[in-house]
Amino acid sequence: MKVRVGIDVGGTFTDAVAIDNNTYELVGKVKVPTTHYAKEGVAAGIIQALEKLLKECKIDVSDVIFLAHGTTQATNAFLEGDVAKVGIFATGTGLEGNKAKVDSNIEDIELAKGRFLTTSHRYIDNTDFNNENIINVIRELQNDGAEVLVASEPYSVDDPRREKIIMELAQGLNILATATHEVSKLYGLKKRTRTGVLNASILPKMIQTINMTESSVKKAGIKAKLMIMRCDGGVMSVDEVRSRPILTMLSGPAAGVAGALMYEKVSNGIFLEVGGTSTDISVIKNGKVMINYAEIGGHKTYVNSLDVRTVGIAGGSMIKVEDGKVVEVGPRSAHIANLPYAVYSDSNDLKNSKIVYVKTNNDTNTYVALENGEGNRFAITLACVANYLGYVKEDHYAYGNQESAKIALEILARALEKDPHKLAIEILDKAAEKNLQVIEQMLKDYQIDKDGLVMVGGGGGSAAVVPYLAEKLGVNLTISKNSEVISPIGVALAMVQEVVERSISSPTEDDILRIRKEAEEAVIRAGAEPSTVEVQVEVDAQRNVVRAIGTGATELRTKELGRSLSTKEIEEKVAELYNPKPEKIEEVEKTNELHVIQTMKSEKRLFGLMNKTKSTIHVVDKEGVIKLRKNEAAVKTLHVKNVSNKLMPILEEVVGYGDGGMMVPDIYLLHGKRIIDCSGVIDLSQVMALVKVETQGLNPDDKIVVIIGKRSA
Structure with missing residues (x-):
């Protein structure tokens, strides 16, 4: 049996799963403590989890055909301010150069309260751009404390030669370097440079970790190439991480959505991945997870990431009481307070306990806990309340000792002189306020109504939070299969690859395009999201073989595990x-x-x-x-052989005109499994050009279904 292994490195635990490559079913799962303080860093925990997984599931290393891991390291580095000082090496010329000098000078970025990413900036005119001057500037930045460099030039996305020279000379002086053209192909020097600075700041730590991890994987005898989860739901090679580690930021939430949609057929929904301390919320629209530019320290970047919004409410959230009233739930959790959950403790240990008020970090003594006669303390958490009210079912991972939950709520109710059931509802309402505020805003942002909306819970704490939220919002609910290891499942399923080979003597351009298209369609059929697909074509002239290799990120929705519906x-x-x-x-x-x-x-x-x-x-x-x-959309049917001639007259009949000129409707073309989305273009000639490229190489007799609707606001 060939397996895909996914590993998720969390703040507390490192989870690993094995997935059957043919059926996509879970073969096994393990959990080990994350090794933050080991000599090898989190790499030690990755290998521990991998070895434990292979041993317990009796999997031979030769049967591992895909290995990937997600990590919170980049995110944690930004949250904790554990970053390197960045030297910005800017260049330009003339009036454009004067603007570039200003736009590339990124001020220190406050990543968290009192924690800054610091920078140093130098600029030289292109007329002075020679090796001697470049080396002098690099040394100036080094002397100013820069540990890593970013090369920045206004139009490097079109011509990156100067940025590459700066990088090469920096690396010759043993200083790590990146460039703005590596992190984005978009114009906008200020945002591109800021993204480059953030990327550079975590290069030293991430490269050290990835080198250790790769070395450990090889020592373990794994032949499969190590891949790392990206924040957009795909995976990247270790070589790419060495140049763009910023893409691993928020990879944990991305993996969770990918894993949940492996099992759940969701068209429009809200996905909540609930842990012990926080909940990550994302939106699914038309079967796809919404993507936005990532934001760090309040600054937008050019990093495409799933739009994930984090709320400080989860299964371990503690209850804050002031003057005998519940004033808040969270953000402090049992994990932060280093207390066991009452609901997962022996009920005998809770009897005859009293309410005490505890503090964590700089909080006042306002979070409630139980203390028994031996002085042992237990946190009263949201999981305790949800278990008490019956929202957590026996088959849920968050299910605990029902007697313990009852004892905890009754002791708290007596102390506050309230009815236990009413108190429990009050606590859930307080917790729901925070999540509902974010959910309502996301539904508004993406113009999603509640018709058919499904709330999907993932993560070990999902049943403690999601059922009551769904009830409050009045939508359907599902707790995802294997919710407690949903992130590593998503990692394991993050990429697919298909190879198409054909024997062709002296292949023409049409031959190559046709085989390229075939590989693209094959990888989409295998579950890759069409927008992520890349195809590499190789021509072996000696053997008269044309080979197309298609790769792509797994589509963030369910695999084809069951039958087709009638x-x-x-x-x-x-x-x-x-x-x-x-x-x-x-x-x-x-x-x-x-x-x-x-x-x-x-x-x-x-x-x-x-x-x-x-x-x-x-x-x-x-x-x-x-x-x-x-x-109010129209449906038309064409064929590939006549789409070029017949589509334009159809479109010309439905375009409108306003103060701004021609108003092109939203246009979609359906072919096989693909939806060719032309709604992003506003000119008929652009639509036709896009259609020509997308239909090139298809069978002339294939059907094309055209959907034409009013342009979205």
Whole structure:
């Protein structure tokens, strides 16, 4: 049996899982303490977890075909201010150079209260750009305390030669260096340089860790190439980490979403990964997790990351009481207070306990705990309350000793002179306030309504938080399968690869394009998110072989583990979105992988005096996941061989005109499993150019379904 191994390095524990490469089912899981203080750093814990996993699951090292790990190290480095001083080496010329001199001078960045990333800046004009001057500037930055350099030039994304020379000469002087063109291909020198500075600041520590980890993996006899989780849900090679470690930031939450959607068929939903101290919240829309630019120290970067928002509420959150009233839940947790949870303790140890008030760090004595006759203390947590009220079921990871939960709540209720059940609800309401505020804002930001919305819980503490939240919000709920190891599962499934080989003598451009397309479609079928797919083409002239290697990040949704749904079942899935149900639901078109379902639903307007029938088009995959939903959209059917001639006349009929000129509608093309999204372009000629590229190399007789809807705001 060939397996994929995923490892997630958390703040407290390092979790590892083995996944069957054919069925994608969990083979085994282990947990070891994270080795922050070992000589080898967290690498020691990674190897400990790996060795324990292989031994307990009786897996031979030769059967490990994929190995990846996610890490909180980059995130923690920024949170704790554990970063290197960065020297900024800027260059430019003329008036543009004067602006570059200002834009590249990034001031010290406050990463956390009282913790700064410090910088030193130098600039030279391109007329003085020679090796001697470059080396002198590098030495000046070194003398100013810079441990690592960033090379910055205004248009390096188009011509990176000068940035590369600075890097090479810096490395010749044994100083680590990066450049702005390595971290982003976008214009905007200030933001690109800031991103480069943040990236550079964690280079020394991350390179040290990755070298130790890679060496340890090789010593363990693992032949599979070590990969590292990225913040966008994909993975990267260790070589890429050595140049762009910033991409590993927030990789833990990204892995959690990837793992949860492996098992859950979610079209529109909220995913909450709940630990002991905090909850990471992300949004799923049309089967995809929303992405935004990452923010560090209040500054936007050019790093694409899942839009994850963290709230200081989780299973271990303690209860804050002032003047006999519950005033807050969290952000302090049992983990921070170094206290055991009452709900996971022996009920005999809690009997005859009294309420005491404890503090953690600089807090006042306002968090409640139990203290027994022997002086042992136990935290009363959100997990205790949720267990007491029955929201945590026996099959949930957060399920604890029900008698202990009852004792803890009753002792607290007596101390506050309240009814235990009412007190428990009051505590859950206080906790829910923080999460609901973030959730409501995210739904607003991404224009998601509550029709068909599902709340998905992941992480060991999910059942302590998510069921009550879903009840308060009035949406459906699911706790993901294997929720306690959802992050390493996501890591294990983060990338797929497919190879297509064809024997062709003297291949033409059309041959290469066709095989490239075949590899792209193969890797998408295997579960890769289309926007992440990259294809490398190799031509072996001696053997007359053309080889295309497609790689991509695993699509952040479920794998094809079960059967395809029938058309009737697909229509029922769509109907579940609405309450009351639409008057009409029917399939109006389809590809071999996608169903186009139209609903017609009456809506009352003008205080019920008028009825209007609302038409909505839903694009649904064969497993029932709704990939696209557009109101009042038109559906047209073409074929690849005539799309170039027939699409433009169709589009010209539906464009509108306003004060700003032509208004192009949102346009989507469906082919097989793919949705070709043209909604981001605002010119018909751009649409046609994009369509030409996307349909190049396809079978001329293949069907193309066109969805045309009003442009989104």
